[in-house]
Amino acid sequence: MVSLLSGCSGIQSALDPAGSAAQLIADLWWPTLIVATLVTVLVLVLLLVAVTRALRHRSARPLSSRQSRNLVIAGGIILPLSVTIPFALSSFSIGRTIHAPPPEDAMTIEVIGKRWWWEIHYLDESGNRIATTANELHVPVGEPVRLLLKSDNVIHSFWVPNIQGKTDMIPGRENVTSLVADEPGVYRGQCAEYCGTQHALMAFLFVAETPEEFADWLERQEQPAAKPVTDREVWGQEVFADAGCADCHTIRGTRADGEDGPDLTHLAGRRTLAAATVPNRIGHLGGWITDPQHIKPESLMPSTELTPDDLQALLSYLESLE
Ligand code: HEC
Ligand SMILES: [Cu+2]
Incomplete structure (x- = not known):
């Protein structure tokens, strides 16, 4: 039980949201889990009832064709649709919300999937690269950020479970997504599309910090390297x-x-x-x-x-x- 629940928190868990997109995903995931569990239990109980009844009354009269038709319509069509349609609709609407384009003036960060690491460029308003780093993505808390996701080799997938859903990084394409971190912290991102031998060790840290801390960090990243002294x-x-x-x-x-x-x-x-x-x-x-x-x-x-x-x-x- 403890090991089951350990998946519900931590720095790499979609069930421990620290961003509004991850929150929406978790809010859909829990009811899905609960309803799916109830349906499974219901089906198993009905199966058990049917089997025990059949064993006890071998000569019982079968249902009339009208009764069995109604049973199929109610239990086989109406019930499953009334469970799945609400989920399909809310999944569609959440998908639209979390992939909505960021505001025009949002900061843009270009992330390129490499074998097997992440190249990260911070862009200015005209799209020029102003700072380059790797494997550690910093963002200011509370501010929407636009991500340009690319790959120069195979397909990777960008995923910070505590913050946002996955977006593929496809060679020759530029996928745009956005995210907002709501709580400061250091989270773990992981490539979510098998990309070769070291796919599992293609991770990065996602650092959500206050706007002041972020501004200091970015300013340092823009500087050239320190000159050797000793x-x-x-x-x-x-x-x-x-x-x-x-x-x-x-x-x-x-x-x-x-x-x-x-x-x-x-x-x-x-x-x-x-x-x-x-x-x-x-x-x-x-x-x-x-x-x-x-x-x-x-x-x-x-x-x-x-x-x-x-x-x-x-x-x-x-x-x-x-
Ligand atoms: C043939 C190209 C190549 C050469 C030569 C090379 N590296 Fe690297 N280096 C890489 C690649 C590719 C990675 C990323 C590996 C990964 O994470 O999968 C890397 C990663 C690193 C990292 C980790 C950086 C980070 O932010 O995670 C350091 C530090 C580093 N190299 C230092 C060196 C030093 C010092 C030398 C010389 C002794 C060197 N490298 C020679 C290609 C090279
Ligand atoms: Cu990858």
Whole structure:
């Protein structure tokens, strides 16, 4: 029982809504569950009654053809329709409400499904990218946000269960959806369309914060990377260039401009690594760089062999990228 109920709360649960769309979905889901349970119980009881009666009165007179016709009309047509039609109508109307276009002046965030992580761009009013990050989507509480959902490989599906329903990310298409977070908090989003080996480890954090906190965060994301200060950080930056990291990763404000992997400009400010697979702590970071294939087999980042000193310097540099 406890394990059954544990699905009703938490940071990745459609039954613990923190946004108006998720609230509407939950409000439809509970009555559906209750009515479906009642119908199942009713059908089983009727079946039991029929079987026991048949066993007891083997010679009982069958129903007249009129009686059995009425039974079929009432129990086989009217009853099921009167249960399913209200649900179909409210599902249709909730679907329209939660997928209604956001207000014209809503902020736009572009999210691109990658193998197997999320590239995130914040756009200004004219659609220019002003900040880029990965695997951590921040939004201001109470403000509707427009999401442009894309994929450059296979079909993924964008889903933050506590906030909104799913929307597919389809190659060659741009799906638009919107959401509002009503309560501050950190929720977990998960790819909801099987997309290959690491589909299960294609997650992200959804951070709903006050408009002031969000404005500070976005302003930091717009800045180029912090310059290395200590000798070790300067050394680490050289390791980053020499070890080939810059071929795949961008650090804005430096010569690193690779595009195959996540933007690392403000890596140290993120809570997790590799699409919410491990916490962003120095030990995990060292483990990830040395052997990403162990943590996320077939991920598109190769393992890199570094001397312990080079690795330590690289870690100091990456940790300075607040
Ligand atoms: C061939 C391209 C490639 C190279 C070379 C590469 N990476 Fe990556 N890197 C990726 C990809 C792709 C991901 C995303 C993996 C995932 O989450 O599935 C990634 C993820 C990461 C992450 C996690 C970022 C986040 O926000 O989750 C870090 C940190 C990182 N790489 C650092 C490095 C460093 C340091 C080097 C050099 C030693 C390096 N990478 C070399 C492609 C590359
Ligand atoms: Cu996916």
